Amino acid sequence: MSSIHFIGGEKGGVGKSVVARVLAQYLIDNEIPFTGFDTDRSHGALLRFYTDYAAPTVIDDYQSLDAMMETALANPEQCILVDLAAQTHYPLTKWINESGVLELAEELGITLYYWNVMDSGKDCVDLLAKLLDQYESRLNYILVQNQLRDDNFSILETSGVKDKALTLNARSITLKRLHAPVMTKIDGNSSSFWAAKHKDTENQNALSLMERQRVKIWLKHAYEQIQWLGL
Numbered sequence: 001m002s003s004i005h006f007i008g009g010e011k012g013g014v015g016k017s018v019v020a021r022v023l024a025q026y027l028i029d030n031e032i033p034f035t036g037f038d039t040d041r042s043h044g045a046l047l048r049f050y051t052d053y054a055a056p057t058v059i060d061d062y063q064s065l066d067a068m069m070e071t072a073l074a075n076p077e078q079c080i081l082v083d084l085a086a087q088t089h090y091p092l093t094k095w096i097n098e099s100g101v102l103e104l105a106e107e108l109g110i111t112l113y114y115w116n117v118m119d120s121g122k123d124c125v126d127l128l129a130k131l132l133d134q135y136e137s138r139l140n141y142i143l144v145q146n147q148l149r150d151d152n153f154s155i156l157e158t159s160g161v162k163d164k165a166l167t168l169n170a171r172s173i174t175l176k177r178l179h180a181p182v183m184t185k186i187d188g189n190s191s192s193f194w195a196a197k198h199k200d201t202e203n204q205n206a207l208s209l210m211e212r213q214r215v216k217i218w219l220k221h222a223y224e225q226i227q228w229l230g231l
Contacts, residue, residue, distance in 0.1 A: 012086030
């Protein structure tokens with residue numbers, strides 16, 4: 001059966017949408033069918049960069065959220081990607097709890113993954129602790145340590161929260177930081193990561209040879225991390 005991948009982490013600015021875009025590009029490059037759902041009403045990344053694969057989702061509308069489960073059931077060969085905007089945890093969990101989503105997913109054989117995207121700050125650790133307390137072993141957790149600010153995750157490592165996550169069979173990966181001017185160009189061009197890797201002769205602000213090379217190296221590492229998960 002299919003799987004649903006919630007790309008979350010309640011704090012804003014930790015790179016959830018970048019992770020969603022990387023996953024989308026990974027699935028495309030590996031010819032794995034998927035459908036994306038984007039909950040960001042203002043600037044949804046999947047809708048912007050992967051328009052042909054994504055649909056908008058209203059996070060506080062049960063019928064809109066129900067479509068994710070129905071799509072997963074109707075398309076067992078697909079992965080379902082859900083890019084969660086910041087401050088969407090409450091309406092999402094309200095839907096999960098009141099609709100019996102975890103129980104129904106188990107009954108239907110749909111695997112639920114929660115990709116908890118984090119920076120190195122303490123607030124991300126505190127939010128992860130609350131998530132683990134809320135769902136314990138009922139979700140499949142993937143901790144994404146995003147190095148967008150720095151690569152020192154000592155607060156997480158020494159907090160005991162990561163240890164608790166690992167006892168709940170969570171898996172942890174690292175997303176390296178892409179050189180900021182390169183990411184700025186990609187976003188300014190509204191380019192998919194596929195387009196960013198390839199030479200663009202028509203765009204005046206196209207990535208240079210070395211910038212494209214940096215994208216390739218960055219994606220290669222990200223893909224290796226995803227492959228390691230064995231999903």
